[in-house]
Structure formats: structure tokens, C-alpha cells
Amino acid sequence: MHLEQAVFSNSELNRVFPFHIAICKKSSNVIVGVGASLQKVIGDSWHNNSLDQIFELARPRNTELDLDAMTASDKTFVFHHRFSPLSLRGLFVALLDNQFIFICSVEVMTQNTLKELGLGISNFAKNDPTPDIIILHQFRDLQLLDQQKQIEELRKLVVARDTFDQYANTDAMTGIGNRRHFWAQGSTMLNEVSEGQKTTILLLDLDGFKAINDTYGHDVGDEVLKVVATRCQQTVSDHGIVSRLGGDEFVALFRLDNLNAVGALVSSLMDAISAPMVCMNRHLVVRPSIGVSSLDNMQNMDEAIHYADLAMYEGRKKSKGTISWFTPEMQANEDHRKSLLSDIAQGIQNRDVIPYFQPIVDIRKQCVYGYEALARWEHPIHGLMFPGEFIELAAEAGCLHELDYWILESALDQLAVWDQQGSKFSIHVNFCGTSIRHGLDTKIMKLLSERRIKASRLMLELTETTLLEFEAPEKKILDDLAAQGVIIQLDDFGTGYSSLTHLHNFPVNGVKLDRSFLLNYPNNKRCLALIKSVLGMTQHLDMTVVTEGIETLEQLQWIESIGCRYGQGYYFGKPAPAQECLVALESWVPTHEKAA
Amino acid sequence: MYGLVNKAVEDLVISSAGLETWQRVKAHAALENLQLLDTTNYEDEITYSLVHSASAILDMPVDVLLHAFGRHWVLYTGEAGWAKLFSAGGDDFVSFLENLDEMHARVNMAMxxxxxxxxxLTENNTGFMLDYHSSRQGFAPMVLGVLEGLAEQFEEDWTFEHVDTREQHGLDTFQLIRETPVVVGNLRNAS
Structure with a gap:
């Protein structure tokens, strides 16, 4: 069923369309009534006035005010009130008797429209969504404000993150990247494909930096690090990254087309750092030791750094202040070293490390006076190994004192065996500093007592460097041993500080002159003069002197001629297992007979 | 509740006790990192937690705090983002209350x-009776504060009495009585 006609009362019309305008076409479009809400805005100005006298048709533009045509149209019309900011938006319907009604509501132009017109929610029909536009506008404004706040918060977070990132990745002292930065950036670089380019890692350590700190203070040391960092940065940054790993250690990773270019860059870095610098008015020169690794198959940062570190370590062993390039042999040596490091403790426990004995001869009496026990490692895979190959490893593995005690015990055992066989020798045993610890004197005296060996037949050989590190407790142990008759000898005398203080402060009964003095006999007159001087001095101090390194008859004769009583060297016999010593002794021909 | 409400709580605490106190309130509620946004809908528990923490930190009973919050709410919404809508709510105290449901219904479209x-609101022989319906409990003191704030906003003198409570009668009802204005001229005439 269709509704053909509807009849509204004025109050109903007002309730449903509170902004309507009633117009009579017959009377030249005069307004005959308006809705209550419209009345509130425009007042009585409409009375006796036509529609176009009060309102201006704003949209559609250029439309003639023809009510019949406008009623027949589906278009929406907008009228501006000529005397207020009010705009009405709606459409026309025709009533009886040439009357028309413009059914409309307020057109919201701005958020202030209602306020400017003095309208409230109650002025609108319940089904009129016009006020909702204002609400939605206000909500949108709040959303925009919220969005701005969120953006601001986000910006703060980003700034905070960047600042944190900056701090986390920067070395505070020098301002260049730190270890973390290097690891992150470097790992990325390593993982990137670099067609035809050499990726090179370089580790750099300043030589003598500690001395700068100790001599001039840490402020100067810090300045030096800053200068070095800047120079590294300037030299490398076009091709890669530079960071400070810590202390005086720097690292760089860069890419260049070929090894020549790499070599040139490394050399220029060495030159740059070695150039004189002025730090806090101090004119200084520092030189770095540089380890370089430039391989095609570096897999990760740990490996890359390790290679460069190995190169630097190997280079430093030979000479400081040099550039050392990693070679695969270095890694092989390192692997070998690590393998030995893991074996050494077990080797000592298994008694694979044993004493070899080298004779010490009483030159005047032309007889063997004693033996020096020298450690040898009979490695099940690598064969016979010398102390130079494993003493440092034993120290690194923390078992050097076990080695010393074991060699001492074995040597004393052997001495007891020789005693039983009727040969009376003294025994020389080397001890490192860390082996001189509380209870040593009791332990040694017990070993001697168990084997019925007089304390005076045991000579403990200590190096000058070892004595340097000794404090009062170690000195007391040596004093106690000496008081009980054990002889303390200074080994390798002349190669270290050759301090007379040591001879005076410690209970030293004798010295062993280092083999280096006889190396160029008879050409090095200076060395020979030194031997004479030391000999004279020690004789005055009533000390025994053993000259090491006697390898020829001429050397022996000269040593004998200057009054040195004891000698040791290949001329008399190489270190050998105990069972070979007495055999060698039987075939030993005294010097005079040889000379004859 | 929308952040607008929580922000009004924040505004009340900061304006009356300072920013540091508000930080303590948030810390007490274990909401140290809470950044309130007007148009975000938050769990009711956050509002309850903030109100109870503010009550503890300010050493003020929850009812008293909610009452103060009601008064502040009128001021806050009248000044904050809803000022234009607020002014369209009505020309006087009564019309505002009459339009309140419709205003809320329209706001509900945006939120x-x-x-x-x-x-x-119903008129009786002493003034008006206002029934308050809510799915939330415990906010009657706030309504009382809102009424006082609105009366102040429209510069009208009203007294309010919480005559029925939800706990006792199932609904919170307030009696609204308009004070009769005393005209100075009349006083003179009377004397």
C-alpha cells in the first residue's frame, strides 16, 4: 500500500522538521511559516518577505527559483541566510493550494556552526544526524591529537634508541666504533659478496703503550689513543671500518681490489701511526705491531680476528713494531701448540716428561763433578721434545711446578741409584719462580732424607728474572733451604740484569755463565773480558762459577787458563738419559790427554 | 573506558597535586609506562586501578575522590576536545540534563x-528526580560531583540529595532542588 497523502499538524511538522520553511507560490513565494529552530536563529525577519529576500539560493549555482521545477527535481538545494552565517540544506515538497515546504536542516560548515548559530542538540530532530557531524569532527580532532602524541612518543623512542645505539656502538674515549660495533658491521661485511675484492682484517696493538701510561700518566695515554684512532680512521675509513677493541688494541676490516693495494694501505697505516705526535705537550712516537689476515674464505668474525691475532702474535715473537701477515702455517703451528697444551698435564702425570742429564765437569780435577737434570718430553706422537717447546705450555697450563717437582724427584732418585753404584755426583735442578712456594724446603729435605742424600749435593738453579719477581716469602724459603745446606745457583748469568744486588740479597752460592759468552770464541773479545770480570768478582765473593756452552777443546783450555773451575757443554757431553750417562763417562777422555 | 576519562583523572591529580604525584599514582597502579590517549578504549580495570591508587597516594577516600572527579569532569570536558559539543548540550542546567542521553547516544556513534x-529526569513538586543508570558500579559519587559541576557551569544554584542508592533500591536516584534566588531589592523592600 502506498501513502498518497499525509497531513501534518504544525507541531508535528516542527518536531520532525524544526528548520522547515513554508512558502506560498501564489503570493510571489512569500514565506508563510518557519520551523521553531529556524525561528530561533533568524527571528521574525521572514514575516511578509519572500524566500529570495531572506535566503539566497547558493547551490546548485545558476538555478532559477522555480518552485515547481525545484519540487520536481531530485536535487538538494542549499540556501544561505542573507543576515546570518546560517545555511540550510534540503529539498522542496509541494502541498495543496500552491504551498511548498523546504524540508531542511543546518548545513554544517565548521565545527563552530552550531555555536555561532546558538543552536543546541535539542534544536534538532531526533532523527537528524546533523549534530553527529560536529561530534565526529571533534572525535577526529582528538584522534589527530592522539596520533600526534603517538608520533611524538615514537620520535622520542627513535631518538632514545639512536642515542642508545650510538653509545652502545661507540668507544667513549676515542669516538670511533667499539667492539660491539665492529662485530655487527664486520659480520655484515664478511657475509656480503665481494666480487674480486680482498677482504682484509687487521689487528693493531701499540708497542710500549704501558710505558707511556706509566711515564707520562693516563691522560697522555688517552690522548695517544685518540690520535691513533683518528689516524686509523683517516687511513681506513674509505675502504672499511675501524674500531677500538679495548686497551691499546685496534681492529680494521676493509676491502680492496688486490693484495698490492692491501699492502699499500697497511704500510700507510703503519706510517701514519708511527708519525710523531704531540699529546699534552709531550712529543711522542708510538709504533704498532700489526697482524694482517687477507684470505678469501674467512667465514666469520671470530675466525677473522683469530687469524689476524695469530699473525700479530707471531710477528711480535720475532720483533715488535712490524707488520706480520697471516699464513696457514701459523694456524698449523697454533693447532700444534694447542694440541700440546692439552697434552702437557697428562704428559707429566704419565711420566712422559723425564730428566736427561748433562755432565758438569771439574776442570781442575778432570772429572765429572755433577749433572744438570734437564727435562725432556717423550711425546707418544711427536717424539722427543725439548724444554723450549713445552716449558711455556706447562706454565700456560698451570702445571710448571708439578713439572719442576717431578724432575727434582726423578733426578734425586737417579742420584740415589748412582750412589748405590758407587758414583758420587752433585745434581743441578732448574726451578721456576712459581715452584718456590710455601713448604718447598720441607718437601726437598724430605726427598733428600728419604734417599740419604746430603743437601749440599743439590743445586737449585734459578734465573735472574725469577729472583726479580721474588718477595719476602720466597726469599725466606730460599734462605731456609740454604740454611739446611742446599746450594742456590744463578742460572744464565749475564743474560738478564746481572744485578749484584741479587748476589748480595739472596743466598746465592754460585753462578752459571750463559753459553752466549762463548758463542763467538775467540773473536768476541768483549765477551771474553766479561767472563774474566765475572769470574774475578765471584771468586772474591767465594762463589762457584760454571761456564756453560763449552763445545771445543780451545774453549775449554781458555776457560781453564783464566781459572774457571767448572764447565758444562757439548764438549763434555750432551744431555742424555740416565742409563747412557755412565756409559758415556767410561768413554770420556780427560782434556789433557785429548790435548796431547 | 575511553582514554578521555583516564586523562581527566590524570588532569585532576596533576592539577591538584602535581606531576610527581601522578607518577607515583601510576607506579602504585603498576602502570608506570602508561601513556594515555583520548580516543583509545582502555580496560575498565585501568580506570579503577588509577582511581584507587590516586585515593591511596592522595590519602583520600574513593568516594570523595570520585566526587571531586565528577566536578572536574565537567570542567575537563568543557575545556578539552568536547567543548563545542558541551556547549551544544543545553542552554541551562535542566535542558542539559534532558539532552544528556541524546548527547551520549550521539557520542556513542564516534566512540x-x-x-x-x-x-x-522527571519533575516533581520539589524540583526534579534524576535516575542514574550504568553498567558500572560505584560511580554515584561522581554523578553527584558532575551535577554540582554543571550547576556551577551554568551559574545556577541547585542542591542535590542522593535519595536512593543502587545497593538499597536497585537504582541511584538524586533529588534536584533549585534554590530560590534572593533578590537584593526585595530584601530592601522587606526591611
């Missing part, structure tokens, strides 16, 4: 997750 309260 569809909001659970708006309902108010029905």
Missing part, C-alpha cells in the same frame, strides 16, 4: 566501544 550511562 562505539563506549558504555555510556543513562539519565532520566
Amino acid at each position: 562505539p566501544d563506549g558504555r555510556m550511562p543513562g539519565f532520566s
